[in-house]
Amino acid sequence: MKSAITISLVEEARKGPFVYHDGLADGCARAAAAGFDAVEIFVPSFDPLPELAGLLEQHSLKLAAIGTGAGWVKHKLSLTDGDPDKRAKAIGYVKGVIDLAAEYGAPAIIGSMQGKSGEGTTHEQAIGYLKETLNALGPYAKEKGQPLFYEPLNRYETNLFNTLTEGVEVLESLATDNVKLLADLFHMNIEEADIAQAVLGAGTHVGHVHFVDSNRRAAGLGHMDHGPIVEALKAIGYDGYLCAEAFPLPDADTCAKTTIETIKKLV
Ligand code: LER
Ligand code: MN
Secondary structure, three states: OEEEEEEEOOHHHOOOOOOEOOOHHHHHHHHHHHOOOEEEEEOOOOOOOOOHHHHHHHOOOEEEEEEOOHHHHOOOOOOOOOOHHHHHHHHHHHHHHHHHHHOOOOOEEEOHHHOOOOOOOOHHHHHHHHHHHHHHHHHHHHHOOOOEEEOOOOOOOOOOOOOHHHHHHHHHHOOOOOEEEEEEHHHHHHHOOOHHHHHHHHHHHEEEEEOOOOOOOOOOOOOOOHHHHHHHHHHOOOOOEEEEOOOOOOOHHHHHHHHHHHHHHHO
16 A cells, blocks of 8 residues: 545645645645655646646655645536536546546546535435446546546535445446445545444445544544554455645644554554
C-alpha cells in the first residue's frame, strides 16, 4: 500500500476536508517533505495543469487520483440531475477530469457529483441515471488505461448509496468491470456496522481509500481503530493508496505527519 495526501485547488472548498490549500507547488513540496508517495488533487475545472508534471518529477511524487467534486461544489452539476442538459454537462465534466488525470497515469473519482434523488427525480430514476453514467464512463476511463472510482457517501451527502455493500451491488449490476469503489473511512464510520468487515466484503472491488479518522482529522487524531481496517485491506490484497482526505487540523503539517506515522505503524 502506498501513501497519498490531498491538495485542493478549489477556492470554494477552503473549509473542505483537504490537507493542503495553497497551490500545487506548496502542496507537492510539503507532501514530499512529509514522506508521501503521491498527491490527490481536487481541481476547480478540467483545464490543463501546466506545472503539475514538473512538480511531480521534481518531488518524486505520483498522482494518485483527481476528484471531480468541484463539478458539484462550483458548477452545480450532478450526474443524476433530472434535466438531461445538465446531466450531459455533468458527464462532460467528468470526462474532462478523466482525460486530465489519465495524462498523469491516474484515475478520476466520482463522489459528490453522484448527486441525490428527490430534487426533480424519483429514487429509481436517479439510480438509473447513475448506473447509466457509470456504464458509459467506466469504458471511457478504460480506453485511457485507468479505472474509475465511485465513492459511496454518508447519508447527509447522498441518499443513493451509503455503504460499501450497496456499492458492490451497484458495481455488480453494471455492464462494465472498470468501476472500482472508493472506501472513505469517514463516510464508513457513519454508515458501516463494522468497517473492517465491510472492506473484507467488498474485496477486490476496492480501488482507492480515503484514509482518515472518525472526526475527519488525520488518521490517529480521532477514535477510529485503524489496525483491523489495515489488516482487512491486506487480507483483500489491496495495493492502492491510503490517501489523507482530512481537515488540516491542528494544521496541515501535523495532519500530514500524523497520517504518515499511522501508515508506517500499521502497513
Ligand atoms: C465528500 O464527502 C468526499 O468524501 C469526497 O471525497 C468526494 O468529493
Ligand atoms: Mn472522500
